[in-house]
Structures are given as structure tokens and as C-alpha cells.
Amino acid sequence: MEAGEVRWPRQLMSLLVVLVLLVGPPALLLTVVGPPIRGWPTSGQVRAWVQQPLTEQTLTAALTIGAWLIWLMLAYTVALRVLARLRATSALLRRLPLPTPLQATASGMAGAAVLGITTNTGATAPEHPPQPASAGTTTLHDGAGSDGTGNRTIADADADGISVAGGWLPRDVALQVSAAASLIWLCRRRDYQPGLAPTNQPDSDLAPLPRTVASVQAALADTPAPPTAPSSYAITGLHETLPAGGIGLSGGGALSVGRGLLVTTLLARQHRPAASLIVSSAALISLLGPAAQSLIKRLPLTIVESPDEAARLVRAAERREHTSIPRRTQGTPSVSDHPAVVILDGKDCAAGDPKHLADVSVEAAATLIVLGQWPAGPTWHADSAGHLHDPRNPAMPRLRLCVLDHVATTDLLAVITPVELTPGTTAVPVAAPAPMRPNPRLPRQRSHLPATDTPTHRLHVRVLGDPQLLIDGEPLTVRRSAALQILVYLTTVHPTGANAAQLTDAIWPGLPHHALTGRLYTALSDLRTSIRDACGLHVIDHADDRYRLNPAHLDVDLWHLNAALRHATTAITPSTEAWQAVVDAYPADLAEGRAWPWLDPIRETIRRRIIDVCTASAAAEPDPDRALSLLQAGIRIDPYNAALQERAKHLRHVLGDNNAETGIGGPNHR
Structure with a gap:
């Protein structure tokens, strides 16, 4: 029998036993003995008890009181367990996402349509409500459409994105994470040296990817794939949505939004290497905490110390001037001519001219985010779910950005900028x-099974x-x-x-x-x-x-x-x-x-x-032709492995077929 099928009878029996223990003893004691105390004892009864304490009546009263005390201990224990279960259930319900008004409206209209089929078959089904608009890595919602649930503790997929433990990713960003994970495994396949002893292979060569990445992959695997992949991995939609000249971010979700923007931009760089990310050192410390020092060594970004330095780099990118990157820069040797993304900390604004950086950002179509108050422009509020709104314009549609905590950010950065795997040795x-x-x-x-038990x-x-x-x-x-x-x-x-x-x-x-x-x-x-x-x-x-x-x-x-x-x-x-x-x-x-x-x-x-x-x-194999056939069989199984391709090429050269290919097609060839 299925384990789940036998749980409810056991639970029911346990409940019945508890009810019997809670109701049975009091009912029996009240029926047979009566209440344990029938009023306070008189002075004569006290003197009689002192003179002769052990009588049949006093022993009966003592046993009755003991039985009532045992029952009270049982009732107290049950009450504590019930309260603990209620608190756990209440906490779980508080974490469940509530439907937005659009979702509630859509559900109500769908229910009305279903009920209408049984009452009026000639009724016309109402039109579907418009889906929230998506722009690049952003999602717009009605002003009252914030779900207010914060970061959920489970992985889930919706029409707009993927919720994981520690954050929320727009769907196109989640697809990019999945693509980056696939690229990691392709690189591992490419770099593997077949025929070498296991001790010569990298220790992390077969290590599973971080849990946040696995959560994203699992959520995408359980949802239908879009008809086509996102056509652009740039974040131009974010620039078109945010105010020109940049914004400041306040509220409990400001840092989570900043981490999401950091990861989103680095994902964009994988498909557009020329895209530039400019981050101040203070902002990196705020976003990544103690992990910043180890991560910035391999992050493809430019680190600045002031708004003036950021303005110079943005201006150079806008003019397509191939200037040298400062010594602190990691990654590419020159600033991109694509619109830049700039992330500063609020404390950086005191070290330069924020107004000049805002003007340059407008001219260069750069995206500028300040973690804190932005003296040269508006400051928006960010909640823990990634929803942004301008306090000065409550009627403005809300904007939702990618949000990540420290753990999720570190997990995603591990696949976006992986540590290079060192090949074991030359094949x-x-x-x-x-x-x-x-x-x-x-x-x-x-x-x-024995012959007599063969099914x-x-x-x-x-x-x-x-x-x-x-x-x-x-x-x-x-x-x-x-x-x-x-x-x-x-x-x-x-x-x-x-x-x-x-x-x-x-x-x-x-x-x-x-x-x-x-x-x-x-x-x-x-x-x-x-x-x-x-x-x-x-x-x-x-x-x-x-x-x-x-x-x-x-x-x-x-x-x-x-x-x-x-x-x-x-x-x-x-x-x-x-x-x-x-x-x-x-x-x-x-x-x-x-x-x-x-x-x-x-x-x-x-x-x-x-x-x-x-x-x-x-x-x-001493026969080169036979050896080549064996290698070709291996290449058909793994056409991405570079060592197999090199060995086959070497044998081709030995056989005098220098211009011939290895004879193997793409990854789907068998």
C-alpha cells in the first residue's frame, strides 16, 4: 500500500485516542467519584484529618486529585502541540502568495465563464484581461497590483518570472541563467581529457551547479517553453522604463534590486561582451558583503570611486573612444560603446558631482541606479519583492525588477563568471x-526470481x-x-x-x-x-x-x-x-x-x-585506420570534446588526409 494511503487512517486513530484520553477520564471521574473538591474543608474536618489522616475517604480524595492532575498535564501537552501546529500553519499561510487584482479578476471571469456554460450556452466569453507588460528584464504591474509577498521560500514559475528561495527572476533572465548553466557543462565536456587517470582531472569537473541555479532549471523544466527565445539579452528595456538621469532606491528591497541588476547586466555581457558595467567599490561592498573581495577578481566590470570617474567612462563609451581601463577594472580592456549600466552607492554622491553624471547618463542613454538617496534625480521605493514606485506619482504603473539575496547572488555569479577549469594535462x-x-x-x-516465481x-x-x-x-x-x-x-x-x-x-x-x-x-x-x-x-x-x-x-x-x-x-x-x-x-x-x-x-x-x-x-590499436574509427565512435558520442577531435586530427595527418574533416557531424549526429 502507498505510504500516503496509510497515513490518514493512522492520523485519524491518533486523533481518536487523544480525544478519548481528553474526554474519557473527566467524564468517568465526574460520574463515579464526582468533583475532586466540594468546597473548602471546615475546621472540624481539618482537625479530624490531622488526628486520622489515612482513611478511606482521604485516600479516595488523594487518588482523585492525582488523576485530575495527570489529566491536566495531558491536556496541557496537547494544547501546546495544537498551538505549535497553528503557529506553523499560520506562518506558512503568510508566506503563500496572494493573487494580484489582475489575477483575481482573471480567475473570477474564468469562473463566471464556466458557470455561464451551464446556464446560458449562447453567452459570449469575456475577453482576457491584458497581461502585465514586460520590458527587457522588467515587468510592469498596476499600481495596486503588488502582491506584497516578499521573497518566497519555494521555487515557482508564473507568467512573468521565476520565484526561488532568495529572490525573483524575470522569465528572460531565468532563461539566460539556464543557458549559462548549459554552457558550463559544454565547457566541461570540451575540456575533459579522456583516458587520463581520475586524479589528473579537476575536482569540480563533475560538481553539481549551485542550488539556486538548479531551482531555476527545475522551474523552467516544469513550465512550457516560449515559442522563441528572447531576441535580446540587453537591458535596453530598463533604460526606456526608468527616468532619464537615473534614480535612487530606498526601502527594504533596494539592495536586493541592486544585486538583481548586477546579475542581469553580467548575463547580458555573455551575449553582448561589449556591454559595460560600471560599479563603485562602495556599492559592491553593500551588494556582496564579505564575498565582494573574492568575486570582483573575476567579474567583468569596471570599478570606480566617484560619480566623476563614472561620468568619464560613460562619456568615453558614448563617444566610442577606446580609452584604457583603470587599473582596478576586471574583464575587457576597454569600455564598451553600448549603453552602460552604472551602479553607485548613496555615499558616493558626496565625493563628486552627481548632476554632471546625471547629464552624461542622459546623453549616453546609460542606466544609472544609486543605492540610496539620489540628489540629482528622483528616489523611488523598492519593496522586498522587487516592485518599484515613485512616491510622488502613486498612479504610475509599478515596475518589477529582478531581486536576489546574498546566497542567490553568489550562486548565480558562480555560473555567470565561473572559475576556469584547469585541464588535467595535455592529451x-x-x-x-x-x-x-x-x-x-x-x-x-x-x-x-526463482523459476517458480517468474512473473x-x-x-x-x-x-x-x-x-x-x-x-x-x-x-x-x-x-x-x-x-x-x-x-x-x-x-x-x-x-x-x-x-x-x-x-x-x-x-x-x-x-x-x-x-x-x-x-x-x-x-x-x-x-x-x-x-x-x-x-x-x-x-x-x-x-x-x-x-x-x-x-x-x-x-x-x-x-x-x-x-x-x-x-x-x-x-x-x-x-x-x-x-x-x-x-x-x-x-x-x-x-x-x-x-x-x-x-x-x-x-x-x-x-x-x-x-x-x-x-x-x-x-x-596498432592499425591507424582502426584507431581512427574508434576515435570517431567516441566523437559521435561527444562531438564537443576537444581532445578526441585533436587525436582524430592527428591520425588523419598520419594517414595523409590533412584536409579531411574528422567525419563527424554536429551534436545530433549518431
Whole structure:
């Protein structure tokens, strides 16, 4: 039985037991004995009790009072537990986002339309209310449309953006974060040196990306992709929306907005390297805190000390003068001729001429944000959810910008400006097959039921390529994305079992465990029910708080690949059949086409084990033509790996085919 299916009867029984303990003893005592005290004792009763304290009446009264005290202790304990649960529920409800007026209006109109179908089929459905306008990395809302919820503690996606623990990102910014994460893994694939010992590879080469990045990826994976990617990664929309000459930011969300602007601009630089970001050292300290000193060494920005210095750099960019960057500048050697983004601290305004910087910003179409009061222009209020408004113009539509706390900012900067991975060593041919790294997460052998218990049906799980569950060769539809993730996760990462915390961390990164119990049980119940209804088999066992696939009922293509890899790497003499079996057992990448955040390290681990076999076999092959064929097989599996391409190029040169390509197509070529 599903774990979630047995919880409510137990909870109901517990509630009934508590009610019996709370109501039963008082009712019994009042019926049999009566109230413990029937008024204050008289002086004669006191003297009689002193002369003879141990009588049947006094013992009965003492036992009755003791029973009432025990009941009071029980009632007090229950009351404390109830109050604690009420406080937790109240705190959770306070964190839940309230619908904006536009959302409430849309929901009401949708409900009215549904009810109208049953009463008046000829009624015309009302038009949809206009969606909030989006400009670059900004989102406009009605003046009364602020949700006022602040930073949410769970990852979520809406029409305008992605909420994660520690902030909110507009959707186009979230897409850029996802693209930056993909670029990290492509760089790791490019720089990997196949055939080298594991000790020669970077320690962080397979490390998962930070939790905030995983939260963004998971939220995007669960929402429909837009028809086209954002056409521009610049923040020109922000300049068009903010007042010319810059603004100051006050309020509880000013620093969070500043961090969001910092990350947004650095993301824009990945697609437009000429875009310039100018930040004062005081602003960096305010935004990044103690992490500023270590981060600014690799951030592509220009650091200034005063508004006058910022004005000179903005003017140089506007005139397209290729001036030298000051010594403190990190990144590109010259200021961009694109509109600049300038972030200053309020304390910087006392060190120069703010009015001059405002005038230059207007002329150069630069975006100027001051963290604090801005003496040369308006100062807007920023709340913790990123909504901005001008106190002097309450009717102005609200502007929502990206907001991030320290942790989220550090996580995102780790993928926007990653530390360069140092290649292990220069790729050199190896004389013998390189030893394979053991993978304890994958089963070493298949277990089988006795012949008398062999099931009628056989389930095959395909995780290489598009994940599918096949029953006697026929695909079974897995309705829930989370259920499919659980199936793939258990077959690849934890075939020996995973607990609820491991599953929720992988599938819903960044969300609190207590908020995910229902989701997990629902997904597991749906998966179990679908399989049981289709073939009558019980596939997922639950014991010792761990969920585990029953290998006696399953056949997994990845397990066959592991068996082929073990055979190829443990054979005394490499054989053509051994490496060909490995290549044949790998039709496509793990869960190809799926964007689940936990997949990348596992995908890369499997991919590297295979190209290691191809590289080692090619190095041991005396025939250059045969060695080239082995390398080409590895390139088909990972066309981005630079070492494979170089080795194939070298063999081409040996064979006299200097002008020929490696013969391998793009990443989709097989």
C-alpha cells in the first residue's frame, strides 16, 4: 500500500485516542467519584484529618486529585502541540502568495465563464484581461497590483518570472541563467581529457551547479517553453522604463534590486561582451558583503570611486573612444560603446558631482541606479519583492525588477563568471586501456526470481534516449513528470534505494521538504497505480524509509550498458567486440531532451566512461585506420570534446588526409 494511503487512517486513530484520553477520564471521574473538591474543608474536618489522616475517604480524595492532575498535564501537552501546529500553519499561510487584482479578476471571469456554460450556452466569453507588460528584464504591474509577498521560500514559475528561495527572476533572465548553466557543462565536456587517470582531472569537473541555479532549471523544466527565445539579452528595456538621469532606491528591497541588476547586466555581457558595467567599490561592498573581495577578481566590470570617474567612462563609451581601463577594472580592456549600466552607492554622491553624471547618463542613454538617496534625480521605493514606485506619482504603473539575496547572488555569479577549469594535462596517447572509475550507484549484477516465481509480464525501462516504461514491449504512459523523474532517478542514481529527502532534493530543488511530502506521495502513488493496473506487478518497494526498484521485475538499458563497460575495461586483451558492445549499448544520452537539473552530472559521468573506452582502445590499436574509427565512435558520442577531435586530427595527418574533416557531424549526429 502507498505510504500516503496509510497515513490518514493512522492520523485519524491518533486523533481518536487523544480525544478519548481528553474526554474519557473527566467524564468517568465526574460520574463515579464526582468533583475532586466540594468546597473548602471546615475546621472540624481539618482537625479530624490531622488526628486520622489515612482513611478511606482521604485516600479516595488523594487518588482523585492525582488523576485530575495527570489529566491536566495531558491536556496541557496537547494544547501546546495544537498551538505549535497553528503557529506553523499560520506562518506558512503568510508566506503563500496572494493573487494580484489582475489575477483575481482573471480567475473570477474564468469562473463566471464556466458557470455561464451551464446556464446560458449562447453567452459570449469575456475577453482576457491584458497581461502585465514586460520590458527587457522588467515587468510592469498596476499600481495596486503588488502582491506584497516578499521573497518566497519555494521555487515557482508564473507568467512573468521565476520565484526561488532568495529572490525573483524575470522569465528572460531565468532563461539566460539556464543557458549559462548549459554552457558550463559544454565547457566541461570540451575540456575533459579522456583516458587520463581520475586524479589528473579537476575536482569540480563533475560538481553539481549551485542550488539556486538548479531551482531555476527545475522551474523552467516544469513550465512550457516560449515559442522563441528572447531576441535580446540587453537591458535596453530598463533604460526606456526608468527616468532619464537615473534614480535612487530606498526601502527594504533596494539592495536586493541592486544585486538583481548586477546579475542581469553580467548575463547580458555573455551575449553582448561589449556591454559595460560600471560599479563603485562602495556599492559592491553593500551588494556582496564579505564575498565582494573574492568575486570582483573575476567579474567583468569596471570599478570606480566617484560619480566623476563614472561620468568619464560613460562619456568615453558614448563617444566610442577606446580609452584604457583603470587599473582596478576586471574583464575587457576597454569600455564598451553600448549603453552602460552604472551602479553607485548613496555615499558616493558626496565625493563628486552627481548632476554632471546625471547629464552624461542622459546623453549616453546609460542606466544609472544609486543605492540610496539620489540628489540629482528622483528616489523611488523598492519593496522586498522587487516592485518599484515613485512616491510622488502613486498612479504610475509599478515596475518589477529582478531581486536576489546574498546566497542567490553568489550562486548565480558562480555560473555567470565561473572559475576556469584547469585541464588535467595535455592529451597523450596511452599504451593500454585506462582503468575505469567504479560507479557504485549502478548495480553490478542483475538479480532474478526463482523459476517458480517468474512473473507473467516483463517491464523494460529505457533511460538512454527519451525515457519510457515498456510493458511487454508496449509503452506505458506515465502521466506525471515527477513520476517519470522518480523512475529515471531510481534506475540511474540510486538503484539501491533513495529516501524521501533525496528524491525531493533532486526533483524539487530549493523547496522545503515539509511542503513536498504530498507531491512526492502523489507522484509515487500515480506511478505505482499505473504499473499495477497495467500488469499487476509491484515494482517500487518501500522499506526502511527508502524507495527501491525491484530488479526482479525490471530490465533497464543502462544496466546493460554498465555490464558492457565492465567487460570492456576488465578484459585482459581489448577486443573489437567489447568496445563495439559498449557503443551499441549507448543509443543516445541519458534522458535525452529532458532538462532536469540533477541529470547533468550523471549524463557526463556515463558519457566520459564510454569515450574513455574508445580512447583507450584507440591508443592500444596498432592499425591507424582502426584507431581512427574508434576515435570517431567516441566523437559521435561527444562531438564537443576537444581532445578526441585533436587525436582524430592527428591520425588523419598520419594517414595523409590533412584536409579531411574528422567525419563527424554536429551534436545530433549518431
